[in-house]
Amino acid sequence: MKIKKLPLSADIETKKILKKSISANRALANLNGVANTIPNQNIIINSLVLQEAKDSSEIENIITTHDELYKSSIDSSNISQATKEVNSYAKALKEGFKLVKKHNLLLVKDIIVIQAILENNDAGIRKQAGTVLKNEDTGEVVFTPPQSENEIRELLSNLEKYINTGDDIDPLIKMAIIHHQFESIHPFYDGNGRTGRIINILYLVLNGLLDIPILYLSRYIIQHKADYYRLLQEARTKRAWEEWILFMLDGVEQTSKETIKMINAINNLMQVTARNIQEKLPKIYSKDLVDILFIHPYTKIEFLTDKKIVKTRQTASLYLKELENIGLMKSIKLGRNIFYINIELFNMLKNGVKLDTY
Numbered sequence: 001m002k003i004k005k006l007p008l009s010a011d012i013e014t015k016k017i018l019k020k021s022i023s024a025n026r027a028l029a030n031l032n033g034v035a036n037t038i039p040n041q042n043i044i045i046n047s048l049v050l051q052e053a054k055d056s057s058e059i060e061n062i063i064t065t066h067d068e069l070y071k072s073s074i075d076s077s078n079i080s081q082a083t084k085e086v087n088s089y090a091k092a093l094k095e096g097f098k099l100v101k102k103h104n105l106l107l108v109k110d111i112i113v114i115q116a117i118l119e120n121n122d123a124g125i126r127k128q129a130g131t132v133l134k135n136e137d138t139g140e141v142v143f144t145p146p147q148s149e150n151e152i153r154e155l156l157s158n159l160e161k162y163i164n165t166g167d168d169i170d171p172l173i174k175m176a177i178i179h180h181q182f183e184s185i186h187p188f189y190d191g192n193g194r195t196g197r198i199i200n201i202l203y204l205v206l207n208g209l210l211d212i213p214i215l216y217l218s219r220y221i222i223q224h225k226a227d228y229y230r231l232l233q234e235a236r237t238k239r240a241w242e243e244w245i246l247f248m249l250d251g252v253e254q255t256s257k258e259t260i261k262m263i264n265a266i267n268n269l270m271q272v273t274a275r276n277i278q279e280k281l282p283k284i285y286s287k288d289l290v291d292i293l294f295i296h297p298y299t300k301i302e303f304l305t306d307k308k309i310v311k312t313r314q315t316a317s318l319y320l321k322e323l324e325n326i327g328l329m330k331s332i333k334l335g336r337n338i339f340y341i342n343i344e345l346f347n348m349l350k351n352g353v354k355l356d357t358y
């Protein structure tokens with residue numbers, strides 16, 4: 001079955017969809033509001049981007065652990081291929097954000113750049129036929145995306161127009177359609193799923209629904225992986241557009257709510273940590289020191305000297321040992337280096353924030 005150009009002919013503004021889009025938009029607006037008032041946006045962005053890189057890659061069975069992921073961004077020796085790929089994902093996402101901000105458009109040429117960073121190669125758009133989509137469990141071919149480069153390019157330029165042309169359709173509804181269309185065009189040999197999920201967030205930024213890139217659907221998709229694959233397929237084969245769009249809107253709503261909790265939890269933890277250090281180690285306390293401990297779940301001596309918290313490595317090392325003595329940090333040895341883990345932050349990022357904990 002050939003895929004059609006956008007816009008869809010299906011009714012994408014059913015009563016159910018419109019109703020759900022209201023609550024999804026409300027949740028997302030709340031998230032954007034919370035994100036705009038937090039003091040240390042970079043800390044939140046960093047943590048969430050890494051989390052998303054990990055989750056989105058996991059959908060494609062590229063599995064890394066939090067441990068390895070965090071270690072890798074401060075010490076890149078001895079890391080696995082999977083962890084390298086996850087780091088490339090984070091890099092691609094950040095670059096995509098910059099490009100959208102720069103062009104105020106989401107262009108196909110930028111999508112090609114994003115995928116190249118992600119995959120660490122410049123194969124670009126498919127030129128050879130043979131790519132098919134299979135059922136993950138049975139291996140049966142469920143869909144054959146366009147095979148000729150010409151057709152792929154034509155569909156992409158149609159998608160680009162759909163993305164960048166304003167109309168009166170809710171951007172969240174359009175995001176669901178764009179994701180489906182992009183995955184169906186499947187323009188690259190590999191990395192289509194991950195690139196498509198980066199496009200989702202960039203589209204929200206482009207439409208002013210988010211000021212900073214912090215809404216990530218991959219955790220939701222992992223939790224509903226079977227539905228994600230089924231609905232991608234059934235939107236096409238059974239015209240289950242309503243169900244597909246509702247699925248994505250629900251993802252936006254739930255994820256927004258969870259992300260607000262996560263941001264609040266990290267903020268609270270920062271305050272608690274600050275008070276703790278003020279009380280127990282007043283001589284070393286400074287706001288900048290607390291910030292450093294939250295830039296990354298792993299801290300090393302250079303973080304303190306680079307940011308001029310202390311002058312010498314000896315003092316930095318002393319500070320970190322004191323923080324370990326009061327139970328805030330835990331040291332681990334990696335090769336010849338010692339790192340200090342912010343235990344609570346690490347657990348929070350690893351396990352997510354449990355409902356009603358904060």
Ligand SMILES: Nc1ncnc2c1ncn2[C@@H]1O[C@H](COP(=O)(O)OP(=O)(O)O)[C@@H](O)[C@H]1O
Nearest residue numbers: 060133143183184189190191192193194232233
């Ligand atoms: N039946 C389908 N119809 C459309 N898209 C699909 C279908 N099945 C899977 N996909 C998409 O294809 C992605 C996998 O494609 P792939 O190029 O291997 O991307 P990645 O390397 O990022 O996994 C999935 O994450 C999903 O988004």
Ligand SMILES: [Mg+2]
Nearest residue numbers: 060190191192
């Ligand atoms: Mg793949």
